[in-house]
Structures are given as structure tokens and as C-alpha cells.
Amino acid sequence: EIVLTQSPGTLSLSPGERATLSCRASQTVSSSYLAWYQQKPGQAPRLLIYGASSRATGIPDRFSGSGSGTDFTLTISRLEPEDFAVYYCQQYGSSPFTFGPGTKVDIK
Amino acid sequence: EVQLVESGGGLVKPGGSLRLSCAASGFTFSSYSMAWVRQAPGKGLEWVSYISGISTYIYYADSVKGRFTISRDNAKNSLYLQMNSLRAEDTAVYYCARALPFDYWGQGTLVTVSS
Numbered sequence: 001e002i003v004l005t006q007s008p009g010t011l012s013l014s015p016g017e018r019a020t021l022s023c024r025a026s027q028t029v030s031s032s033y034l035a036w037y038q039q040k041p042g043q044a045p046r047l048l049i050y051g052a053s054s055r056a057t058g059i060p061d062r063f064s065g066s067g068s069g070t071d072f073t074l075t076i077s078r079l080e081p082e083d084f085a086v087y088y089c090q091q092y093g094s095s096p097f098t099f100g101p102g103t104k105v106d107i108k
Numbered sequence: 109e110v111q112l113v114e115s116g117g118g119l120v121k122p123g124g125s126l127r128l129s130c131a132a133s134g135f136t137f138s139s140y141s142m143a144w145v146r147q148a149p150g151k152g153l154e155w156v157s158y159i160s161g162i163s164t165y166i167y168y169a170d171s172v173k174g175r176f177t178i179s180r181d182n183a184k185n186s187l188y189l190q191m192n193s194l195r196a197e198d199t200a201v202y203y204c205a206r207a208l209p210f211d212y213w214g215q216g217t218l219v220t221v222s223s
Contacts (some may be wrong), residue, residue: 035209037153044203045145045153046215056211088153092208095167097143099153 002027002091004100012108019076021103022091027068033093036065039102041086048087049074061094079105110134110212112204117217123223124194130187130204130214135144138162141180142209146200147216154200157189172198194221216218 003026013019023034032052036046047056049065052072062077074081084107089100110122116128130142144156157178158167166178177190201216 012199018177033208037151037210044215046213047209047211050209050211090153090155090209092210096169097155097158097167097208099155102152 001096002029002094002098004089004091005099006087006100007105008022010102010104010106012106013079014108015079015081017079019073019074019083019105020075021081021087021089021105023067023072025072025091027081029072029091030093032068033091034065034067034072035090035092036063037084037088037090038048039086039088045088075085076105090092110206112206112212112214114202114204114214114217117202117219119220119222120194120223121223125190125192126194127190127218128186128189128202128204128219132185132204132206133188137180137185138207141165142179142187143205143207143210144146144187145203145205145210145213146198147197147203147220151200156202159187167189191219194219196221204205 009020013054032051036049039045053065064075086104087100088102111133113131123125141160157177175193179188199221203216204214206212
């Protein structure tokens with residue numbers, strides 16, 4: 001089983017600032033099958049990034065993903081008020097399709 | 109427009125059973141794999157089960173293996189999760205999602221296991 005570790009657990013930033021979220025895998029994620037999701041309270045998760053760096057349909061270009069192997073990063077270039085949420089990474093290259101524990105981005 | 113609508117959640121006693129359904133629309137259901145993901149109150153996301161388009165491949169998380177069964181009816185555009193021998197730790201919101209990756213999600217259905 002691939003275990004995903006996300007850091008930091010909480011990121012306190014102001015609107016307009018840059019957010020950098022990390023996801024580290026215990027083993028190589030095959031073919032960069034790494035996704036990022038955003039979840040707001042009371043809502044279902046929303047796919048942001050797949051294939052480590054491809055934006056999902058309708059996702060603003062301030063969201064970008066990078067990385068390969070075991071180290072991946074989600075970057076939000078300039079935080080908008082609606083970006084304060086919890087972010088999860090997930091590997092979907094091999095079963096079990098594990099999620100990381102999440103990073104909460106809150107308002108400083 | 110892709111829509112996934114879960115139903116079947118509710119309150120059940122430990123050891124009991126429940127069957128969740130997910131009605132899909134807006135896409136060719138049989139062409140896509142599907143999955144169930146759950147979220148315990150105040151906790152993170154946990155993948156539960158996966159089924160390929162024509163049910164060739166089925167996978168389960170270790171936490172539910174032997175107790176839960178995923179299935180689908182492509183003629184009815186529906187996904188199911190039969191949950192048996194339910195435990196308190198199965199209490200969660202259960203989401204169905206189109207896979208892989210999980211690009212569309214339902215709104216979730218709450219399952220509460222309590223005496």
C-alpha cells in the first residue's frame with residue numbers, strides 16, 4: 001500500500017499570498033497517477049489536478065501541480081477567498097487508491 | 109451535465125446491513141469505472157471500493173474486504189454498495205465518484221452505525 005503524507009497539516013495565509021502544499025509517497029507513484037482535490041465544509045471534494053500536473057476542467061490557472069516519483073506539490077499562485085479549504089492528494093496508480101490526510105489552508 | 113446521486117443511507121445497528129445506490133446521468137455509464145469513498149465525521153477521505161466499467165476489476169480497501177460488495181447495473185446506470193456486518197467505525201458520509209481519477213462526485217449519503 002502506498003502511504004501518502006501531506007505537509008504542512010495547516011497553512012495559515014492571507015488572500016493574495018502563494019500557497020505551496022506538499023505530498024510525499026512511501027513508494028513511487030506509477031505514471032504520475034497523482035491527483036489533488038479541494039474540499040469545502042459540507043461539500044463533496046472537487047478534482048483540481050490529475051496526472052500530477054494537468055488541471056481538471058474548469059479549474060483556474062492559479063492552481064498548478066508538479067512533481068514525480070514520490071514528491072509532489074500543489075501550488076496556488078495567489079489565494080482567492082474561495083480557496084480557503086482542505087486539500088487532499090491521492091494516488092490512483094495502484095489499489096488501494098489511497099488519500100493523504102489533507103492540508104487545511106485557512107485565513108491568517 | 110454529469111450527475112451522481114447517492115441514496116440508501118441511514119441509521120443501522122452494529123452488525124446490521126445497508127445497501128447504498130448511486131444513480132448516474134449525463135455520461136455513458138458503462139464506459140467508466142466507478143468508486144465509493146467515505147468520510148467519517150471530522151476526518152479525511154478514505155477510498156472504499158472500485159469497479160471497472162463492465163465489472164471485470166473490483167477492488168476493496170482492507171477495512172471493508174469481506175463485508176462490503178460493490179456492484180453495478182449498466183442498464184440502469186446505477187452503482188451499488190452492499191454493506192454487511194456494519195461496525196461503529198463504518199459511520200461516515202459515503203460518496204460515489206466516477207473514476208479514475210475521481211472527476212465527478214455525488215453529494216454523499218450519511219451512514220450511521222449505532223445502537
